[in-house]
Amino acid sequence: MCSFFQITSNRTCGDFSLWNQPMGSPVSFVWSRMAACGGNAKNKVTVHKPVWDFLNKETPSKLNRLREDSGVRILIDGETSEIYVLRLSFDSHVTAHTISLVRKALKSLLKDTEKELKKSCKQHQISGCMAYTDKNSEHAGELHLRSVYSRGQQSTSSRGLPSSSGGASGSHGNSRDHRREEAEDDRENQCPICLGEIQNIKTLEKCQHSFCEDCITRALQVKKACPMCGRFYGQLVGNQPENGRMLVSKDSSLLLPGYEKYGTIIIQYVFPPGIQGSEHPNPGVRYPGTTRVAYLPDCPEGNKVLTLFKKAFDQRLTFTIGTSMTTGRPNVITWNDIHHKTNCTGGPQLFGYPDPTYLLRVQEELRAKGITAD
Known part of the structure; x- marks a missing residue:
């Protein structure tokens, strides 16, 4: 293919x-x-x-x-x-x-x-369509798609009732409203996992999304997150080396493009050499040390992200041990899908500022790992 x-x-x-x-x-x-x-x-x-x-x-x-x-x-x-x-x-x-x-x-x-x-x-x-096949016709096997609104269209058109106001536009408006309500009811009663009618409804506490009890139980066994919005349930712990340190300092004279009214938060991650544990790809094999530096604006939103970064580091989620995508070298410390700004300038292409949506994007990345402010 x-x-x-x-x-x-x-x-x-x-x-x-x-x-x-x-x-x-x-x-x-x-x-x-x-x-x-x-x-x-x-x-x-x-x-x-x-x-x-x-x-x-x-x-x-x-x-x-x-x-x-x-x-x-x-x-x-x-x-x-x-x-x-x-x-x-x-x-x-x-x-x-x-x-x-x-x-x-x-x-x-x-x-x-x-x-x-x-x-x-x-x-x-x-999720948006319902497929059906007419097995008894000469066109058996041909796939047809019809909207989830079709049930509402059939029920209203079969009645052929005039509008109470006597106008055609009123009749059409009532039909549309009725179909919309039926479609919304169908979606509310449909399990997003099996796409059938919800059996023994189970509603997740934080995000209020509902599923069949059996469906969501099996899904949470695979990943402790809502299949609809990705909100995490429980605490995720990574395999970041335990001997690392996260050092934070602030420089009021260093201004980031797009945040010139604020100073800069400087984050330094320091990891000495070590030996891989049982949770790593090659237990007993040594890995080299590394130092990484990242930057955040010293504004309210930047400090919020800093707090989330600290949570992620404490839960050993910021780094992992694997193979370098640059050199192909195995058994080294690498980033673990939480994007950091490693340059002050240069924009997104150089992992720097200005990048107006960065603080929002990185909070979404953290939320996917269960790291939130609440």
């Missing part, structure tokens, strides 16, 4: 109409030119636009982690109506081997994102 970001000169992929163009057409010529531009270059990768947009919108922390670990900037070097050509740019000279490793890591991330996008689209179709 072809990935969205792999460019082909034939028609093995049929998910998008662009891949179904005949050979020799202007579109196929553009594809071949883009493939030559991005497919074989060591520092370029081609990606379908929906995949890239989904990655930046839904899981930016994964992309930020790749950027931070590798020191790479990912730039859009060219595009057609369907794809982007991404170029990997490094601040300093790196070896061809390092570029190859980073390119491989990016392609792997895009593959995973493609799967998540397809899964998200599938779940959206299932």
Whole structure:
């Protein structure tokens, strides 16, 4: 199966109409030119636009982690109506081997994102539509979709009752209201996990989302978080090395772009070398020490994030031990999907400021791990 970001000169992929163009057409010529531009270059990768947009919108922390670990900037070097050509740019000279490793890591991330996008689209179709098949007709096997409002439409149209006000518009308005109410009732009585009518309703205390008791019990055994909103139930503990320290200082003279009215909070994470424990990938194997520095604005919202960072560090969630996405070196301390600003300037591409939505985004990342202010 072809990935969205792999460019082909034939028609093995049929998910998008662009891949179904005949050979020799202007579109196929553009594809071949883009493939030559991005497919074989060591520092370029081609990606379908929906995949890239989904990655930046839904899981930016994964992309930020790749950027931070590798020191790479990912730039859009060219595009057609369907794809982007991404170029990997490094601040300093790196070896061809390092570029190859980073390119491989990016392609792997895009593959995973493609799967998540397809899964998200599938779940959206299932939750928003009801599929049925007429097994007795000559068109058996053909999939039809009808709106969840269809039940309301059938019930109101079959009655054929005139409006109490005598006007056609009033009748249509009442029908629409009735269908809307029925649809809302259906959604309230539907379990988001099994998509059937809720049996033995169980409502989660913090977020008030309701499920079948059996469904939510099984779901919480897999992950102690609400399947609807991701709010965490219970305390998640990571495998961050226990011998690390989180040092916090403030500098009123250091001003971050976008927060010039405030000083800066400087966070320093220090980890000496150690030996992996039973919760790590390779117990008994040594790992090297590391030091990381991050920056927050010394404003109310920045101090709120600082408090959440402290909780995450205490619960051993900020770092983990794994394989470096930059060097491919195993058994090292790496970030654990909680995005930090490691530069004061340069914007999001350099993991710095200005970045107006950063404080809100990082709170969402923390919330996904159960780290909240309450």
